[in-house]
Amino acid sequence: MRVADLRARLERLGSGVSSHVWRLGFASRFLGYLVLHSGTALRRFRLTVAEIYFAGVLSLIIILVSGLFVGMVLALQGYETLQRFGASESLGVLVALSLVRELGPVVAGLLFASRAGSAITAEIGLMKATEQLSAMEMMAVDPIARVVAPRFWGGVLSMPLLAALFSAMGIFGGYIVGVQLIGVDPGAFWSQMQAAVDLRNDILNGVIKSVVFGIAVTWIAVFEGYDAPPTAEGVSRATTRTVVTSSLAILALDFVLTALMFTGGNHQ
Amino acid sequence: MQPIVEIRKLAFAYDPARPVLRDIDLSIERGSVVGIMGQSGCGKTTLLRVIMGALRPTAGEARVLGHNTRKLDTAGLYAMRRKMGMLFQFGALFTDMSVYENVAFPLREHANLPDDLLNDLVMMKLQAVGLRGAAHLAPTELSGGMARRVALARSIALDPSLILYDEPFTGLDPISFGVIVRLIRNLNDSLGATSVIVTHDVQEALGVVDYVYFMAAGRIIAQGTPAEIRASGEPFVRQFVNGSSEGPVPFHYPAPGYDADLELAAH
Numbered sequence: 001m002r003v004a005d006l007r008a009r010l011e012r013l014g015s016g017v018s019s020h021v022w023r024l025g026f027a028s029r030f031l032g033y034l035v036l037h038s039g040t041a042l043r044r045f046r047l048t049v050a051e052i053y054f055a056g057v058l059s060l061i062i063i064l065v066s067g068l069f070v071g072m073v074l075a076l077q078g079y080e081t082l083q084r085f086g087a088s089e090s091l092g093v094l095v096a097l098s099l100v101r102e103l104g105p106v107v108a109g110l111l112f113a114s115r116a117g118s119a120i121t122a123e124i125g126l127m128k129a130t131e132q133l134s135a136m137e138m139m140a141v142d143p144i145a146r147v148v149a150p151r152f153w154g155g156v157l158s159m160p161l162l163a164a165l166f167s168a169m170g171i172f173g174g175y176i177v178g179v180q181l182i183g184v185d186p187g188a189f190w191s192q193m194q195a196a197v198d199l200r201n202d203i204l205n206g207v208i209k210s211v212v213f214g215i216a217v218t219w220i221a222v223f224e225g226y227d228a229p230p231t232a233e234g235v236s237r238a239t240t241r242t243v244v245t246s247s248l249a250i251l252a253l254d255f256v257l258t259a260l261m262f263t264g265g266n267h268q
Numbered sequence: 269m270q271p272i273v274e275i276r277k278l279a280f281a282y283d284p285a286r287p288v289l290r291d292i293d294l295s296i297e298r299g300s301v302v303g304i305m306g307q308s309g310c311g312k313t314t315l316l317r318v319i320m321g322a323l324r325p326t327a328g329e330a331r332v333l334g335h336n337t338r339k340l341d342t343a344g345l346y347a348m349r350r351k352m353g354m355l356f357q358f359g360a361l362f363t364d365m366s367v368y369e370n371v372a373f374p375l376r377e378h379a380n381l382p383d384d385l386l387n388d389l390v391m392m393k394l395q396a397v398g399l400r401g402a403a404h405l406a407p408t409e410l411s412g413g414m415a416r417r418v419a420l421a422r423s424i425a426l427d428p429s430l431i432l433y434d435e436p437f438t439g440l441d442p443i444s445f446g447v448i449v450r451l452i453r454n455l456n457d458s459l460g461a462t463s464v465i466v467t468h469d470v471q472e473a474l475g476v477v478d479y480v481y482f483m484a485a486g487r488i489i490a491q492g493t494p495a496e497i498r499a500s501g502e503p504f505v506r507q508f509v510n511g512s513s514e515g516p517v518p519f520h521y522p523a524p525g526y527d528a529d530l531e532l533a534a535h
Contacts (some may be wrong), residue, residue, distance in 0.1 A: 127362075135360035135419075138320060138353075139374045139426075140346035146377070 051154025413444025
């Protein structure tokens with residue numbers, strides 16, 4: 001009896017693992033097909049611009065407000081620690097490096113997944129459930145080229161811009177709290193930041209992170225929407241999966257990218 | 269003249285153990301309006317999806333507009349579909365576009381027309397379904413019948429040779445119903461097209477079609493003109509046409525013995 005029980009559990013485990021591997025393979029093929037059929041999205045760029053508006057411009061409020069508050073909190077917490085070591089003049093450096101290297105891409109990515117990723121999944125899933133994608137196929141129009149690709153590229157192009165705006169707003173928030181409220185010297189705040197933040201090692205690496213997160217989040221969002229069962233429950237589950245999977249993917253990718261970019265003694 | 273749709277010994281199954289379509293033989297002449305009827309779940313929508321090339325037969329052959337759908341690649345399938353129009357059960361209008369943009373969609377995708385000409389064509393299609401005045405509305409502002417008419421205008425935008433209707437009468441009020449029935453016939457005749465209507469609204473559909481195929485359990489069990497169908501002695505057809513609860517179609521879904529479910533054996 002115990003052997004049979006163990007065998008059943010192993011079978012369930014094996015089946016679960018193989019179905020996840022199969023799904024990952026399917027998602028990879030989907031991404032390959034999507035990239036190969038991106039001609040329409042790039043040729044008729046206004047389709048992609050419309051999606052940049054929906055994914056990017058409409059996410060601006062949440063990104064800017066969050067960036068401002070994150071920067072303000074960083075300044076408060078940073079000042080508290082730095083002043084113990086008599087290094088409160090380095091507040092600008094702490095705020096800028098934290099945002100540009102880590103918090104900008106990561107928090108903007110998480111917010112982007114919640115705001116735009118979930119919307120993309122729900123929209124594509126509902127289009128599928130209401131037969132709009134089938135109708136498109138019947139009109140000899142490839143829905144991946146016409147609907148999915150513009151949303152994918154719209155998201156991929158929006159994400160680095162949103163992360164940059166998040167970081168800029170965060171630095172502004174840090175300035176307001178650190179300089180205007182606490183009284184850190186503005187000259188030291190800006191000059192130390194200018195001296196310590198490196199274009200290639202800090203800003204470019206942050207941009208690379210945000211591009212990678214943008215690709216991951218938008219890929220997950222469009223795939224989950226396209227693969228959603230065409231029912232209310234199916235779309236709801238797909239939307240939830242987009243947010244959960246994207247968030248985990250961002251955090252895992254961040255660890256890998258940080259390990260590659262900022263370790264190994266090649267950075268001052 | 270070669271039929272526009274010709275199906276021979278066709279079978280289809282998602283799961284080999286449970287075939288959905290079996291031994292289908294069917295021929296649709298150019299210019300006709302043909303009904304495919306049967307109760308829900310009998311396989312008629314699956315047959316429509318085979319005709320449109322969305323599903324490939326597991327056996328047999330489906331020739332549509334001269335093409336064997338089994339042998340077509342994606343490009344060939346899309347080329348064939350440019351000559352087809354499809355009306356979905358609930359219209360399947362693009363909810364992020366206005367009525368005008370919905371009808372313009374296939375023209376924008378497939379024909380590089382100047383704006384003036386495109387506008388004229390869209391207005392002509394909307395005029396044909398009586399909704400030129402609704403061009404600026406959003407799909408969410410339309411009634412079910414109006415949405416179906418807009419979808420019909422969109423499906424004829426490219427002047428198709430073959431128009432497929434999937435349950436076009438479902439959920440319509442009597443007036444909208446009559447309008448759709450009249451439009452199907454008029455558009456078919458004025459465009460010189462061929463129409464295939466999949467429906468279970470028998471009485472109303474018999475008034476508009478030229479020929480009928482009756483399906484049950486994945487097979488064609490009867491066929492003929494509306495007059496022949498009305499006079500048919502086939503028990504299933506009689507039950508279906510008369511909408512009777514008594515007949516070969518059982519009221520109960522197959523189940524194990526009632527005694528077992530009520531646990532009477534234990535007593």
